[in-house]
Amino acid sequence: MxxxxxxxxxxxxxxxxxxxxxxxxxxxxxxxxxxxxxxxxSRGLLWLEPFVEVETPKGRVAFAPVETGDVKxxxxxxxxxxxxxxxxxxxxxxxxxxxxxxxxxFARCGVTDPLSLDDYISHGGFVGLKKALAMKGAEIVTEVTxxxxxxxxxxxxxxxxxxxxxxxxxxxxxxxxxxxxxxxSGTFADRMVMEGDPFMLIEGMTIAGVAVxxxxxxxxxxxxxxxxxxxxxxxxxxxxxxxxLGRNIQGSVHSFALDVRRGAGAYICGExxxxxxxxxxxxxxxxxxxxxxxxxxLFGKPTxxxxxxxxxxxxxxxxxxxxxxxxxxxxxxxxxxPFQLAGxxxxxxxxxxxxxxxxGQLINDFGGGTAxxxxxxxxxxxxxxxxxxxxxxxxxxxxxxAFAANGAMVGHGGVVVFxxxxxxxxxxxxxxxxxxxxxxxxxTPCRIGSTRGMEVIDKIVAGVAREENxxxxxxxxxxxxxxxxCAMGGLTPMPVQSAxxxxxEDFDRPAKMQAAE
Amino acid sequence: xxxxxxxxxxxxxxxxxxxLIAARxxxxxxxxxxxxxxxQHEVGHIPEASLPVLAKALNLSRAxxxxxxxxxxxxxxxxxxxxxxxxxxxxxxxxxxxxxxADAAQKSLKVKFGETTSDGAITLEAxxxxxxxxxxxxxxxxxxxxxxxxxxxxxxxVKELAS
Numbered sequence: 001m002x003x004x005x006x007x008x009x010x011x012x013x014x015x016x017x018x019x020x021x022x023x024x025x026x027x028x029x030x031x032x033x034x035x036x037x038x039x040x041x042s043r044g045l046l047w048l049e050p051f052v053e054v055e056t057p058k059g060r061v062a063f064a065p066v067e068t069g070d071v072k073x074x075x076x077x078x079x080x081x082x083x084x085x086x087x088x089x090x091x092x093x094x095x096x097x098x099x100x101x102x103x104x105x106f107a108r109c110g111v112t113d114p115l116s117l118d119d120y121i122s123h124g125g126f127v128g129l130k131k132a133l134a135m136k137g138a139e140i141v142t143e144v145t146x147x148x149x150x151x152x153x154x155x156x157x158x159x160x161x162x163x164x165x166x167x168x169x170x171x172x173x174x175x176x177x178x179x180x181x182x183x184x185s186g187t188f189a190d191r192m193v194m195e196g197d198p199f200m201l202i203e204g205m206t207i208a209g210v211a212v213x214x215x216x217x218x219x220x221x222x223x224x225x226x227x228x229x230x231x232x233x234x235x236x237x238x239x240x241x242x243x244x245l246g247r248n249i250q251g252s253v254h255s256f257a258l259d260v261r262r263g264a265g266a267y268i269c270g271e272x273x274x275x276x277x278x279x280x281x282x283x284x285x286x287x288x289x290x291x292x293x294x295x296x297x298l299f300g301k302p303t304x305x306x307x308x309x310x311x312x313x314x315x316x317x318x319x320x321x322x323x324x325x326x327x328x329x330x331x332x333x334x335x336x337x338p339f340q341l342a343g344x345x346x347x348x349x350x351x352x353x354x355x356x357x358x359x360g361q362l363i364n365d366f367g368g369g370t371a372x373x374x375x376x377x378x379x380x381x382x383x384x385x386x387x388x389x390x391x392x393x394x395x396x397x398x399x400x401x402a403f404a405a406n407g408a409m410v411g412h413g414g415v416v417v418f419x420x421x422x423x424x425x426x427x428x429x430x431x432x433x434x435x436x437x438x439x440x441x442x443x444t445p446c447r448i449g450s451t452r453g454m455e456v457i458d459k460i461v462a463g464v465a466r467e468e469n470x471x472x473x474x475x476x477x478x479x480x481x482x483x484x485x486c487a488m489g490g491l492t493p494m495p496v497q498s499a500x501x502x503x504x505e506d507f508d509r510p511a512k513m514q515a516a517e
Numbered sequence: 518x519x520x521x522x523x524x525x526x527x528x529x530x531x532x533x534x535x536x537l538i539a540a541r542x543x544x545x546x547x548x549x550x551x552x553x554x555x556x557q558h559e560v561g562h563i564p565e566a567s568l569p570v571l572a573k574a575l576n577l578s579r580a581x582x583x584x585x586x587x588x589x590x591x592x593x594x595x596x597x598x599x600x601x602x603x604x605x606x607x608x609x610x611x612x613x614x615x616x617x618x619a620d621a622a623q624k625s626l627k628v629k630f631g632e633t634t635s636d637g638a639i640t641l642e643a644x645x646x647x648x649x650x651x652x653x654x655x656x657x658x659x660x661x662x663x664x665x666x667x668x669x670x671x672x673x674x675v676k677e678l679a680s
Contacts, residue, residue, distance in 0.1 A: 010647075010648070010649065010662040011648075011649050011651060011652050011662070011664065013661070013662050014649050014652050014655060014662035014663050014664030014665075015652055015664050015665060046651035046652055047651065047652075049652065182646075182648060183645065183646055184646065185605075185607030185608040185609045185610070185645065185646045185650060186608060186609045186646075186650045187646075187648070187650070188648035188649070188650055188651070190648075191648040223554070223591050224603070224644055224646065224647050224648070224657070225647075225648060226657075226660040227660075227662070228648075261550065261551065262550060262551060262554050263550075263589075263591075264550055264553070264554065264589035264590070264591035264592060265589055265590035265591035265644065266588065266589050266590060266591075267645060278550065279547065280546075280547045281545075281546050281547040281548060281549035281550055281575075281585070282549075282581075282584075282585060283584050283585055283588040284588060284589070299547075340650065340651070341651065342609040342650030342651050342653070343608065343609040343610075343612035343613060343650060343653060344612040344613055345651070348650070348651030348652070349651050371613065380608055384607065384608060384645075414609075414650070416608050416609045416612055416650065417612060418612045419612075422612065427608070427611075430608070430611070434607075434645065437645075438645070440588075
């Protein structure tokens with residue numbers, strides 16, 4: 001039987017993968033060819049979706065991007081028997097885009113059937129959890145600390161220290177919560193994990209549960225990700241049936257149950273304390289810290305909160321040892337980060353590399369420059385709260401500290417490229433507008449400051465007392481940075497001020513923009 | 518985010534829906550978001566009349582339930598069209614002419630974001646990121662993702678949904 005892979009990832013579905021899969025099934029049937037179409041996760045070469053692969057004795061060969069109209073000619077050229085076609089890309093594993101990556105977390109994504117436990121196990125799944133089940137909690141925490149893993153959600157807090165705090169806390173109930181409210185524009189790695197390799201997230205969270213002594217976990221997934229919600233719910237059910245979740249996992253003394261909770265379109269719920277409120281069924285209002293969630297978290301109990309990518313890194317760390325993970329990276333940024341190349345980029349997709357790769361290498365060597373072919377003007381790294389960087393800063397190394405030193409942040413590793421048609425004053429205004437829409441309203445600098453920010457930028461663009469209003473904007477940004485309760489208001493100034501700093505010409509144009517207001 | 522809503526809900530359908538759904542979650546107050554999601558899935562929106570029902574079932578005040586419903590952009594206070602189209606307005610889509618798509622969509626449907634077409638076919642909503650940032654601009658039709666959208670493709674989609 002011939003195995004043909006057509007991704008089920010929603011980015012592939014968004015460009016017609018379902019219709020391609022259906023057409024392949026129908027064409028194979030009409031030609032009486034014994035073929036099985038497997039809906040895998042995505043390999044992450046998203047500009048080539050739908051990315052169809054055929055299993056051959058030499059390995060999997062790729063044909064992409066496939067449209068339904070190509071299916072007949074693919075069969076005519078016997079692509080299912082290793083034949084070549086104008087869409088042939090050769091062996092998938094040999095494609096430079098993939099070959100030049102360091103895939104630790106994304107080693108399996110796109111290779112396996114996401115909901116097949118057999119596939120998962122035969123590709124190295126649950127090795128980490130099996131080791132963890134035989135270890136003491138403190139030993140697991142030590143391994144994670146050794147790895148140097150830092151919170152992949154954006155804040156970069158050392159995961160091992162967080163886990164140790166929860167491990168050492170005394171309580172009748174502890175929780176493990178996964179923040180899968182991936183709201184940053186330009187990021188989709190969490191979504192790809194959940195849709196393409198959901199058992200890995202389950203394994204990572206279960207290891208956390210075993211490590212800190214928590215018996216219950218929640219995955220908070222944004223409602224904008226219906227496919228990810230479905231995949232995680234299915235995976236939890238299948239893992240529970242296979243006794244990889246639930247009571248006495250694989251005959252051990254450890255029990256861990258997992259549930260999916262849906263978000264409801266509030267960006268702020270990606271902030272950890274706001275997410276806790278939401279998980280408790282309340283408005284997503286930010287909680288003041290302290291107390292920290294590690295001690296006083298969900299329902300007031302000690303709680304581990306990590307991002308999808310943090311948990312997803314843990315199975316490798318346990319399987320191969322913290323030292324193996326720590327060997328990757330630079331400075332205090334250890335391991336790999338799955339970067340996401342997005343926006344106006346020719347070869348957008350997922351690139352997992354060790355920290356230390358430069359922004360330019362990501363955008364040019366992997367991304368192939370802008371999609372429109374026009375000159376690159378600005379890059380926003382780290383989501384809507386991340387800085388806009390000019391083309392002259394593409395030599396920046398992807399490293400938490402190097403970015404922070406340049407008034408920017410790595411965040412969740414999203415890289416959004418803009419060509420020279422971008423209006424940076426409009427982008428700065430949008431940053432304030434987004435903050436106004438998404439602010440939880442608890443603290444004044446964020447709630448009021450964001451609206452005042454829009455107004456001031458409008459005045460600057462309209463040429464009304466420009467110098468004075470630029471000073472006022474700077475002052476407002478400082479107030480928001482210093483006085484906001486959480487990162488929403490605290491970091492909104494980052495895209496605004498970086499736009500003013502690096503692209504001052506966009507804030508100093510003749511008053512022609514007045515007509516637009 | 519949502520448009521103006523009617524205070525007196527004339528679309529009270531399935532009066533039992535709210536209490537039945539709450540019971541499915543053992544009337545646990547922490548499940549309120551899940552309950553609201555299910556209710557919106559079944560009824561199409563969150564009817565005003567369901568707020569006191571949920572408050573009673575979950576032992577919350579009506580203000581608390583109202584507070585949750587009004588906080589989250591996802592929950593709709595008035596009935597939606599037969600299809601809901603969510604257009605991404607975030608940066609990665611903006612970099613690929615997402616704003617032009619958003620303008621064209623509003624013009625084509627003759628509605629603003631948050632509104633429903635006069636024939637009740639389509640509700641247009643704005644969202645901020647669908648995680649389809651490498652195939653932008655993107656939108657979600659009901660639960661079907663669509664990428665690399667153009668105003669032309671949008672018009673074709675509208676025709677398809679109207680038929």
